[in-house]
Amino acid sequence: xxxxxxxxxxxxxxxxxxxxxxxxxxxxxxxxxxxxxxxxxxxxxxxxxxxxxxxxxxxxxxxxxxxxxxxxxxxxxxxxxxxxxxxxxxxxxxxxxxxx
Numbered sequence: 001x002x003x004x005x006x007x008x009x010x011x012x013x014x015x016x017x018x019x020x021x022x023x024x025x026x027x028x029x030x031x032x033x034x035x036x037x038x039x040x041x042x043x044x045x046x047x048x049x050x051x052x053x054x055x056x057x058x059x060x061x062x063x064x065x066x067x068x069x070x071x072x073x074x075x076x077x078x079x080x081x082x083x084x085x086x087x088x089x090x091x092x093x094x095x096x097x098x099x100x
Contacts, residue, residue: 014054018062021048025071034082040071041087044094060098069098 024031024039031039042048044063052059063069072091075083083091 011055014051017051018043018048018055018057022066025066025068037075037083037087040068040075041083041090043068044072045090063094063098069095 021039021043023029024035025043027033027036043066049059052062072095076088076091076095
């Protein structure tokens with residue numbers, strides 16, 4: 001199979017992964033609150049950085065343009081956020097890095 005097709009397919013897949021996470025973070029298409037929390041934490045994670053790299057975006061720049069900081073802070077401020085310890089750590093670490 002042609003390597004260009006594989007690369008384009010991988011980039012399209014990475015782009016759709018990020019697009020869906022942003023939609024879930026913003027609760028577009030009616031995801032639940034817990035799905036929004038999960039998407040927000042994932043977008044700020046090291047795992048997501050691989051997908052940002054795949055589409056040629058710097059994660060830090062993308063998160064700032066997406067107003068991720070506001071969404072993440074909103075999640076931390078809500079008592080009913082249902083954050084796991086790992087999600088809380090990822091969000092706090094990412095916020096600390098972005099707000100430096």
